[in-house]
Amino acid sequence: MTDLPDSYGRIVATLIRLTGDWNLAEDCAQEAMAAALERWPRDGTPDNPGGWLMTVARNRAIDVLRRSSVEQTKLREVAMLFHPGEQHEIEDDRLRLIFTCCHPALALDARVALTLRTVAGVPTADIARVFLVGESAMTRRITRAKSKITEARIPYRVPEGQALVERLPGVLAVLYLLFTRGYDADGEPAFADEAIRLARLLTTLMPAEPEVSALLALFLLQHSRRHARRDALGDLVPLDRQDRSRWDHAAIAEGRAILSGAAVTGPYAVQAHIAAGHTAAGSDWVSIAGWYDQLVRIQPTPMVELNRAVAHGYAYGPQAGLALLAGFDGYPAVAIEADLTAKAGDRDRAAALFRAAAAAAPSEVERRALLARAAEL
């Protein structure tokens, strides 16, 4: 059985190149999928399922264009559809689609939504749920992004040379955001799988970019703990208390294999090494602290500085971590301070800090986890 979502993105990508019409491309891809679901169980799966789907979608597009208009341009598009291009060109179409969906002239949320919808074929209703908006609002947002691509003529192209260097981090940022949407406490777990699938695809399409494979390694290593991160009640389990037998050891091995020997050229490689450090028994905190020292130089964000404080607290003793927390307040700094204070042995102060952190926690699962820590003290 062929990978249907993969075929969906492939068909959409090629039909957009041939017709320039995003809606037509998506409609025809969907109809091909529906035809497959109806006919394959009855007639058997064709020898080349991907080719079958592409042909059905292309014929559908030709029908629609022929019926809709006799304009010269439409007829030219029909003619082009009979010659969809060489195989390598069709492969490149998916990369064109990804880069166009992630174009920086679109709003960041719109880039994520459009990538999910058109590259991955995720239903609009599912995307809307994760963005906490209604389905019609999400439909409007995606439609608006597609209109801008057409009206402002955002090119359907993979940038080259310096432009590629400038644009690739933006594409990776969209995949990263997608992954965190799936990984966050209240997120949609399927989105993390989707992000991994897209990162895998991007790795295949751009094998010479170390940050692309580093991003895949980062996803695999983080995601390897998905079955151990929650207890039976859905509460978050801290890393050091997770049942390691429930970690996905195949994913860990794959992530580590990608990292071994690969050059560290950017923030995702550093983060992947940090994630790899956490897959060692008890976490390799000295190594992790060292990687955070590197990360804080390229990404001096509050979140990185806070995580660096945690790493130093575990590697070199709670006081080392607390020293790096100086100047931070609010959530999650207070939760980290609570944890390091408990580690330093000041139980009363730690319990009070855990309760303060719980009051400020952004999600219910985090709040419960912090209250549980307070209760233990």
Place this chain on the structure above:
Amino acid sequence: MKYMMFVCTDTEPETDESIVPDIFQWVADNDASGRRVAGNQLVSPSSATTVRVRGGEVLLSDGPFAETKEVIVGFDILECADLDEAIAVAAAHPMAYNGRLELRPYHG
């Protein structure tokens, strides 16, 4: 593809530290490549006149249609293959460094 590029001032004058390109060079380069169809600086908005017709009557008011601190101080009409090319032309304009540029595609 034609784009109207509005050249605007910025209320957050956090200007770029790097050396600002020369406007005359920018005009010369883009006139030579055919990417700049027309363009000019505009006199300050205090000399603007806003025109409306309401109930068949021509209503004039002194000043710009919106009182904002960011004002349009000039415009250029660009002829570019696509948005990426227009962005590259805009990013080479001195006002991208200490103001802001708005690219608006022509309709249809």
